[in-house]
Amino acid sequence: MSQNAIELKDIAVETKQNGNGLSKLRCAKFLLICLLIDVIVAIVLFGSDVTKFTELLPNFPLFDLLVSRREKKTILVWNSAHRIETSGFGFGYKPFVQHRCEVSDCILFDNATLSVWQPLESYDAIIVNMHELWESPTTMPIDVYVLGNIFNWTMTYRLNSDVKLLYGRIEAGPTAPKTSEETLKMIERTRLPSSKNYATTKTNLVAWMASHCETNGLRETYVQQLQKFIPVDIYGECGNLTCPRNDHWISYPECYTMLEEKYKFYLSFENSICTDYATEKFFEVINRNIVPIVYGGANYSQIAPHHSVINALDFTPEKLAEFLKMVDANDTIYNEYFWWKGHYQVEAGIDQMTGHAFCDLCKKLHEEHNVTKYYPEVETEWHADKHCKQVISWETNQSSTISN
Structure with a gap:
């Protein structure tokens, strides 16, 4: 088994052993109390207009989580959050509003800076960036045969993905x-x-x-x-x-x-x-x-x-x-x-790629959060010899x- 697969299968174990993260959370208790006081004052001032309030806050997902009045699905980018297909969307709650997502009640976290705030099992979705998975299978550096029984959904350029991460799309207009x-x-x-x-x-x-x-x-x-x-x-x-x-x-x-x-x-x-x-x-x-x-x-x-x-x-x-x-x-x-x-509208570029993908992911989390699904193997869809x-x-x- 490759080192990448071992690390992926150890995620659940690491969650239970994440004592260091919890310790850091306790150390940040005083800061959280101060922030919470500010949040309470702001809610009194702004009432239910949470969107207007969050525009005044730093682009930091923790603020979004603290001021949330409705249930928000939390999404953690487990690794390589700096890659353009993730960073191009942005982090926190505001990007879901800015992209006019049909369902915007989600918060996107970067594991590199925010994993200390919540244990892994508390997230509704964890995105594992397979580095080259958004490129073709011929350039993927990971042995796909060891990735069975790990993933629930896929988020790729393939049209049969659970969440489509497309380089572009062409939509028919009303006169098409x-x-x-x-x-x-x-x-x-x-x-x-x-x-x-x-x-x-x-x-x-x-x-x-x-x-x-x-x-x-x-x-x-x-x-x-x-x-x-x-x-x-x-x-x-x-x-x-x-x-x-x-x-x-x-x-x-x-x-x-x-x-x-x-x-x-x-x-x-x-x-x-x-x-x-x-x-x-x-x-x-x-x-x-x-x-x-x-x-x-x-x-x-x-x-x-x-x-x-x-x-x-x-x-x-x-x-x-x-x-x-x-x-x-x-x-x-x-x-x-x-x-x-x-007669047709072409969408191209990173903004549309990430916007559609993360908006769809957010909507799917709210609609199918009780649906159990997993991939027993991924080579059928992702081995170069097959596709x-x-x-x-x-x-x-x-x-x-x-x-x-």
């Missing part, structure tokens, strides 16, 4: 078509002279931005083959081009702005071809005025509007190059890929081959 016939009519409207021409400012064909140059999905091999037939401008560590402050997609969107102004197509290539695995490489791009060429294991027909992306796995590199040349030569055909703009594929050949004179 309801049938395939309506979709075809909307596509036809892009051919009208009055329709927007998305190709006007674009002088280059294909761009790709990447920092991981050797991947499990062999996307770099596909790109190398594609370059034999059409030019591909490569930004980042895998190429010789740079763009404004492109060191991290979360903080600096300037690069994507430059790309959508200059290029017609972008290679939204995932580093792994795994079930449901669609990251910011896709959602950040489809949110722009550029056509994404996808390469991954997600069902893009399920998560994206019809005729909005080009799937590289439907082509050999040579055939894809021929297809892109054809679309590039005809603005009418190119503009059809943008028919859906204005990831590797392209083993990109010969241009034959169809692409994919095998487990």
Whole structure:
């Protein structure tokens, strides 16, 4: 059994032996009394307007717990709370209000600073960050075979997760078509002279931005083959081009702005071809005025509007190059890929990822707190051999081959 699994299974034992934490709690008794006096005075002043009161308090979950008049579910981030998928939401009670959660009666704690205040068994949920679990199974450093009978719920990018932690989502608006016939009519409207021409400012064909140059999905091999037939401008560590402050997609969107102004197509290539695995490489791009060429294991027909992306796995590199040349030569055909703009809403980025996930978790805790569930094993859903594929050949004179 790995050390990680031993530590996870020892959580319950550690809870009972958490004498040091309780000792620290007693040492903080005087501080708590002082805080409680302040809270009582504030409640007298503000009455039931707890939200207004908490806005005046430090962003410290203990205050939220002390002033709570209604039952609040407590959530503890057991480890690695600094990671962006947790810290991007924020801690305490206020983030649930700020994100306008349907059910906001929850408090999120960081174990690194607040585990001394409550014993583990008092929390309604404990989030164990598996470090790379939000990435694909091919990059997960933990032996999933030893993780049985530990977890009750999952919170990942997989669409069948108990709580979805998605890199992005595309929602149909009120004017989105309801049938395939309506979709075809909307596509036809892009051919009208009055329709927007998305190709006007674009002088280059294909761009790709990447920092991981050797991947499990062999996307770099596909790109190398594609370059034999059409030019591909490569930004980042895998190429010789740079763009404004492109060191991290979360903080600096300037690069994507430059790309959508200059290029017609972008290679939204995932580093792994795994079930449901669609990251910011896709959602950040489809949110722009550029056509994404996808390469991954997600069902893009399920998560994206019809005729909005080009799937590289439907082509050999040579055939894809021929297809892109054809679309590039005809603005009418190119503009059809943008028919859906204005009818669908794209959400991308950390704020939406964490907002949806923690709001859903809070709601689920209130609705299903008496439901008993656990996973006897997780390898069925999380072993790379079961849910990831590797392209083993990109010969241009034959169809692409994919095998487990």
